[in-house]
Amino acid sequence: MPLYMDVHENVEGLTAEALAEGHKKDLEVQHKHGVNYLKHWYNEQEGAVFCLFEGPSAEAGEAVHREAHGLTADRIIEVKEGT
Amino acid sequence: MPLYMDVHENVEGLTAEALAEGHKKDLEVQHKHGVNYLKHWYNEQEGAVFCLFEGPSAEAGEAVHREAHGLTADRIIEVKEGT
Numbered sequence: 001m002p003l004y005m006d007v008h009e010n011v012e013g014l015t016a017e018a019l020a021e022g023h024k025k026d027l028e029v030q031h032k033h034g035v036n037y038l039k040h041w042y043n044e045q046e047g048a049v050f051c052l053f054e055g056p057s058a059e060a061g062e063a064v065h066r067e068a069h070g071l072t073a074d075r076i077i078e079v080k081e082g083t
Numbered sequence: 084m085p086l087y088m089d090v091h092e093n094v095e096g097l098t099a100e101a102l103a104e105g106h107k108k109d110l111e112v113q114h115k116h117g118v119n120y121l122k123h124w125y126n127e128q129e130g131a132v133f134c135l136f137e138g139p140s141a142e143a144g145e146a147v148h149r150e151a152h153g154l155t156a157d158r159i160i161e162v163k164e165g166t
Binding site for chain 2: 003005007016019020023039040041042043046048049050052077078079080081082083
């Protein structure tokens, strides 16, 4: 299944707690879209979040975020893991 | 040790082979800067690379790329891994 990195920029009021709550909601709905969130990284001060997921398409990942909490990514890039 | 994500955008002529070669050079010099590259992901068509590393500072990661192959990142963001 393809792998994607999504990038959220300048998320206002980002906190570790809010992110953990949002991510929990992602995990609750991801199966409806065939998506599997693998890892994510964030910077509260910059409001930046990177989510690594596998799924059938970039749109499927967007749909998970939209359904879970409405905070969709600014960019979703299909990636391969380097060796 | 702090964790960082660096982002390379619009790398011209990016190929998996060139990236693997560059990454190999990163690994050869990273110890001089106290850096440990953990993972990286890329998209050849978009010329995008994301590198996850731990190190003493963003500047130390930049110094590794500069010494190894000269292709420094567009952005280096300190991150925490989400749970």
